[in-house]
Amino acid sequence: MKLYDSIIHETMTAAGSAKRFPADAVTAWPVTENSELIMQRSAAFELGGSGLPSANYTLVTTDPAYQGDEILVAGPDLPALKADTAFARIVILETQEISEDDAGHDMIRQMEFVRYHVFPKGYMVRVSSTSFEEQVRVSRDALKAGICFDRIGKAYLEKYKKVPGVKSVKILFITDRALVEQLKPNAKKADDITKTLSHILDGLPTDCGHCSLKSVCDEVEGMREMHMGKKKV
Numbered sequence: 001m002k003l004y005d006s007i008i009h010e011t012m013t014a015a016g017s018a019k020r021f022p023a024d025a026v027t028a029w030p031v032t033e034n035s036e037l038i039m040q041r042s043a044a045f046e047l048g049g050s051g052l053p054s055a056n057y058t059l060v061t062t063d064p065a066y067q068g069d070e071i072l073v074a075g076p077d078l079p080a081l082k083a084d085t086a087f088a089r090i091v092i093l094e095t096q097e098i099s100e101d102d103a104g105h106d107m108i109r110q111m112e113f114v115r116y117h118v119f120p121k122g123y124m125v126r127v128s129s130t131s132f133e134e135q136v137r138v139s140r141d142a143l144k145a146g147i148c149f150d151r152i153g154k155a156y157l158e159k160y161k162k163v164p165g166v167k168s169v170k171i172l173f174i175t176d177r178a179l180v181e182q183l184k185p186n187a188k189k190a191d192d193i194t195k196t197l198s199h200i201l202d203g204l205p206t207d208c209g210h211c212s213l214k215s216v217c218d219e220v221e222g223m224r225e226m227h228m229g230k231k232k233v
């Protein structure tokens with residue numbers, strides 16, 4: 001599947017100077033069963049809050065150029081932060097081809113589930129699926145215990161690797177404000193692609209003249225061909 005490839009290319013190019021952590025060398029940060037409440041008085045700082053720019057998006061590809069599990073960090077890591085900051089969490093998944101049957105549906109559903117259901121200890125996540133943003137409150141205790149993005153990323157990565165069909169996972173954390181602002185528009189584009197893909201897998205009629213998703217297909221290379229059955233998903 002190549003539907004997200006131009007956004008992946010743009011994201012990885014923009015984050016070219018990010019620090020890279022091969023996942024094998026990292027131990028996952030502990031997670032809890034459910035979201036943990038961190039009161040403001042216990043917080044060291046917030047990521048993506050206080051009116052600062054924030055973005056959260058997930059991209060999927062079958063291009064083997066994106067093989068390899070790793071965590072990337074662009075901007076200061078958690079131990080170096082002293083105040084609230086801009087924030088983005090971007091996930092790039094290398095997967096097998098997404099089929100037009102129940103397995104394809106299930107893969108997309110499970111990927112979306114993982115996006116909102118990892119609860120690192122001392123790291124309270126609030127995701128807004130309508131504004132494509134993510135805010136995180138980091139506790140002072142977690143900071144003292146050594147919390148850092150590579151370990152948080154490994155916790156997400158381990159959960160994504162349990163989704164059938166996912167081969168490799170890259171998790172990119174950004175605290176560089178200019179970079180968050182640059183990449184933020186991609187969050188809506190990625191969401192439009194995922195929603196259109198879900199509708200197509202749901203059996204949407206192939207009637208472009210009366211389709212509300214036409215603007216997405218006009219912009220995303222390969223989407224129309226995929227729906228018309230000329231190309232594999």
Ligand code: SF4
Pocket residue numbers: 196200204205206207208209211212213214215217223224225227228
């Ligand atoms: S190919 Fe046509 S019918 Fe299919 S989603 Fe795109 S605009 Fe709609």
